[in-house]
Amino acid sequence: MTPATRATPRGAGWRRRHQLVGLVYVIPTVAFVAVFFLTPLVLVARMSLSSWPLLSGDRGLNFPKNFVAIWNNQLFWPAVVFTIEYTVLVTILLIGLGLGTALLVQEVGRWVGALRTIFLLPVAVGLASASLLFWGFYSPSIGPISPILEAVGVIHQPISFLETSTSALLSTTFLIVWKFAGLYMLILLVGLQGIPDDVYEASALDGASRGQMFRYITLPLLRPSLAMALILCVTGSLLAFDQFYILTKGGPDNATVTVVQLIYREAFQRQNLGSAAAISVIVLLALLVLNAIQFRLLRDPERS
Amino acid sequence: MGATSRNILGRTPYYVLTGGLAVIFLFPILWAAVASVSPQAATGQTVGMGLGNYTTLFNFGAGLPRFMFNSVLVAFLVVAITLVVSGLGGYAFARFDFPGRDVLFLLTLAILMVPYATVLIPLYVMLHRVGLQNSLVGLSLVLTVFQLPFATYMMRISFEAVPRELDESALMDGCGTFSVLWRILLPSVRPGLITVSLFAFLAAWNDFFAPLILLNDPTQQTLPVAIANLRQQTMGAIDYGATEAGVVVMALPCLILFLFLQRHFVRGFMSGAIKG
DSSP: OOHHHHHTTSOHHHHHHHHHHHHHHTHHHHHHHIIIIIHHHHHHHHHHTBOOBTTTOOOOBOTTHHHHHHHHOTTHHHHHHHHHHHHHHHHHHHHHHHHHHHHHTOSOSHHHHHHHHHHHHHHHSOHHHHHHHHHHHTOTTTOSHHHHHHHHTSOSSOOOSSSSHHHHHHHHHHHHHHHHHHHHHHHHHHHHHTSOHHHHHHHHHTTOOHHHHIIIIIHHHTHHHHHHHHHHHHHHHHTOOHHHHHHTTTOSTTTTOOHHHHHHIIIIISOBHHHHHHHHHHHHHHHHHHHHHHHHHHSOTTTO | OOHHHHHHHHHHHHHHHHHHHHHHHHHHHHHHHHHHHSOOTTSSOOSSSSSHHHHHHHHSTTOHHHHHHHHHHHHHHHHHHHHHHHHHHHHHHHHOOOTTHHHHHHHHHHGGGSOHHHHHHHHHHHHHHTTOTTOHHHHHHHHHHHHHHHHHHHHHHHHHTSOHHHHHHHHHTTOOHHHIIIIIIGGGGHHHHHHHHHHHHHHHHHOOHHHHHHOOOGGGOOHHHHHHHHHHHSSSSOOHHHHHHHHHHHHHHHHHHHHHHHHHHHHHHHHHHHHO
């Protein structure tokens, strides 16, 4: 059947009406996006401009009080600085280890297949479960690390994993790297496998070394995957909550309070939804600007 | 020395390195499983190996069966609603050129760009107004929204991968658009549906922040928040044993599902690469 004969029984009018049927099938999507996404965005903006205690609700506009209060909040800037420190540390480690493990599991084989599965197992475990797991893992009472090191004779007293601000940051970072390295391995592995073999073969004929191939072929061609991994990792780390809420509770001495934890505290401990909404709006705007910059920097220079 | 033995020697650093990494990645999971049945002072299991910690966990608070039921219900609702919404939506985006299509699709993807907390604070207020505070149904609806960007995208490209001739000839034969979807297209997009279900299940089963904010009644909690609460509520000493038993209970379904459906899990990431 040619397209011409196919169109005959039902004319152009039917075709146009037929396309409109799609509107019926997107009704649930429209409803969800409108009610659970757009309405909350409008409401959060409204809340950020209002006095809005948790229990008594809307008390009317008070702009710019909530935003001024953020400026004077003693926890705000330390939380911003800590969140950025954590994000830089986690991003460098996760992208580095993700790329390293992706390069290690490129080939096909039984051991490589098993390795991929092993690296991906922590990704399937939930973040809260993983945080609770490591909460016991790091504890002096049942944690396995100190007894092992003591038995070998490396240390003579149990190590404290969460007691100082540095050790709390590093211990949480280890948990996150363990939990998510497989995810970044997978993203970068998909990118690596998209690079055609003949590019490597051609450069090998030209006498390129392995280092040169990595620098001039793998890295440039991996750019889209690296960009996606970077944006995912930066966004996820800036919004960190579960791991710190469970593992360090923001301690010691509020040294590991992240920005999202601050939003939670404002809303449900200090019971001030207005100022929680104001911080949320600032985080949203900061994230939009940051992602716009990242997209711009990482866009393929030849395509733009 | 033959070529093979030289090859094995050359590969030794590779096996040492990857073997070491494998041990590091497996060790915490295996440790949690062993610790949950090992004897430890001030836990439900003080002498010898056994399931004492699981008994403590079973009887804690409203009881493990209650929390388990809550988690299963939420996971089931999120998977079911996500499948319906993204199945119908993906079909519409892939096969119909209706007004506002591209704007709506971008808007759905934009959900990914917005921080969780930014949306959950107003949703807490909204759910209170309509009487859905402390409601597992309310929680499920909220969790579904965050599944829609990936699910809708996945279903759209799954439908687009099916040749158009298939549904066009059925339409010519007088089939309605819904029976085309139900009888002809759905069987072809089954892998996409499985991938969407797997991601929706893992997200709903494991989510911590949304139930923490939206559910105030401790007996209505899902497993992750309930087990995190377990740490504070045992009298005096912290019960690490029961906590690790809880970790095993939460992680086991995820690990089993992952091992069976790894192919579908990996496809979720391949799809992003294909379409850029």
